[in-house]
Every structure is written in structure tokens, then in C-alpha cells.
Amino acid sequence: MDGDLARQLPSIDQVARATHNERARQRFVSSLRKRVMVDMPQHLRAAYENVVLRDFKRQKKRAPRDGREIRQAMLSNPYFRAWSTLRYVAQEMTWWSVQPQVERNVQQVNAVARAVAAQPGLGSLQLDSTLAIPRDVSVMDIHLMPGCFHTEYVPQDAAPGAIYFHGTHVFSAGLKLRVKGGGVGRSIAEWLRIRFPQLQPQRILDVGTTEGGNLMPYLDVYRDAEGHGIDVGAPMLRFGHALARARGYNIHFAQMDARRMTYPDNHFDLVVSSFFLHEQSAASNRAILREVYRVLRPGGFMVHMELPPAEECDPYYNFYLDWDAYYNNEPHYAGFRTSSPLAECARAGFKPERSFKTRIPNYTTVSDAEFAAVARGEKPAPAHGNGASWFIFGGAK
């Protein structure tokens, strides 16, 4: 296929289109998620404060010490049980709502991914069929997504990438955002641009990139930079490569284990991740942070976005945030949140005086002026929750 024909290929995100009824089902799931994540939590908190906390104090003559104690007390509360069940079901339905459109079009999705990969053009795709999938990914369906990030149902499968891509849009469609998709990447990139104007990264690496959705916005801000995204899941990378080409992003995707990267020392100006480290065991996380330090050039920056650690939250919020560890197949989440980001940065080699942890507004939910005011330190970031702000940490090498 020549370059002209390649340019006629549809963008891979447009291939598996939903029918009218599928779209209606997806809207229902997005609304259900909004109800569970935005509307119901105030009633959950009331159930805690008015019933569970009162009973706890009456029995123990003290308040709960941490999120775990609150969870134990909440387990028998009917409102918590109903809310938790609805949240679990909404999570499953997110994937179920997009599976039919992808399965019906699986051959076309894969044909587009293959055709794009066979073409010369922007960026690249490097897969390693000998790579051992880490246990943290292979033993369970993280986020309840059928097949997780790595399973290939047909040879050279990109369709699970389509399920992830469309599913995450259903997942967040109930939230009010001024830019769809990539909100974390855009927020961090804008924050870096305002806060560290001297940083003009040429080579940016996103570890655990999935389909690159949060890497692409860095290239909107740093237009001359070259993006690199690594992941262990080949279907995610195939989809991401085709999507990046269609959208005109210069991104090199590689199937690689972040604990053992094949890049040379001092190679990148900026290394980032989002929603990634909490899915790793403590030992894997330490290996990853050490690797990030190694591949970062002196003066380069590392930034990770995660849920805020336990040390930043009150016991009730810790209970609330740890839901995913128990019900969303993210078993490391609660343990990860008890670690100290700055201590982990120091262990990886970052100097304490050059490390940071902070909250930044979600660029897609606030005005430019408000975002800049927070980035310049003139006002605090909005409270954490429902994508209003992001917790980030990292350091300069």
C-alpha cells in the first residue's frame, strides 16, 4: 500500500462505530457512573457520619484510626453495600457497552492497525513477542476489563486497544470536561510549561502508556518534542500507534517492561506516567523508579500522576479511595498509597531538594487563568475528587 492509500485509511478510533442502540446503552452507563461517582458519595458520607461513625464511637469510645477501620465498619452498612455493588456493576458495564461494536468490527480494526504499521510515516511501533508479561498484569483483569491489557484473541490483535479506548470514554463521559481525553497529560504539560519554562523537552517518555492517550497532549504543548511510549500490552500499542499516526503525533511505541528498559542512560528530557505505578507491586515500583532515574538526563524531569497517598488524606477519604484495591482488581492500590512518594523518589536517586509532590487543577475543567494562577502558586488547587485536580510527584535529576 502506498502513502496515498495509507492517508485514505480511516482513523482507527472511527472504525468500530457504535449503533444508535449501543450509543444509547453507553450513555446510560455514563449516567450510571456519574450517579455513583458524583451524586451518591455525599449520601455515602452521610451514612458513615450519621450511622456508622456514631455506632463505632459508641462501641469503641473513639473515632476510627484509619481507612481500614472505616472499611471494616462500613462493610455491613446497607448504603455502602448498594453503592459498592452499583459501582462494580457500572465498571463491568463500561466494557460490556463497547465490546459489541468492537467485536463486530474486529477485522477492520485490525486491518487498519496492520496497514498503518506496515507504512513508513510518523513515529514507529516496536513489538517484542518474547517479552514476559509481568504477573501484575497477567493474573487478573485489571479494572475488570476482559482480557486485561495484553490478551490477544486473534493474531496481531489491536481490538483490545479499541475496547480500552472506547471504554474509557464511556467511563468519564458523565464528568464535565472542556477537552475530551488526555486530561492528565495536558494538565501536567501545562503545569510544567508555566512552572518550569526553561524545560523544553525534546524526548519525552511515558511509561505504562497504554494507547498513548495521556502522552499525546504533551506533544500539543511541546510541539517539537518526540514522544516515546512503552507498555507490555501489544494490543494497546498497536491501537495507539495507529491512533497517533491518524492524529499526526510523532510517537515511538515500544513493547517493553518498565522495570528493565532497553534505552541508554541519560536518554530522555522528561519521563512521565499516569495511572500506572499503583498497579505495580512495591518491588516493581522501586525497580521502575530506578530505571526512570537511569534513563533521565541530568537536569531532566520525572512526573507521575497517581491518587493522593494516604499521608495526604483523612481516614474517610482513604477508605473511599481504596475501593479499587478491593473491588476493581487493583490489589496493590491500597499498599501503594501507604508509601511515601518523596521517600520513594529519594530511594531511586532523586535529591530531596529537587523532588516534589503537589496537586494541580485538571486543565480540562478550569479556565486558563485559574489554571495559571494555581501553577504560579497564587492560589491552591481545587480539592481532589472526580477529576477536579490531580496529585503528582516527581523530581529533577
Ligand SMILES: C[S@@+](CC[C@H](N)C(=O)[O-])C[C@H]1O[C@@H](n2cnc3c(N)ncnc32)[C@H](O)[C@@H]1O
Ligand atoms: C492503567 S494503565 C495506564 C493508563 C495510561 N497511562 C493512561 O494515562 O491512560 C497501566 C498500563 O501499564 C501497563 N504496564 C503494567 N506493567 C507494566 C510494566 N512493568 N512495564 C510497562 N508497562 C506496564 C499496562 O499494560 C497498562 O497498559
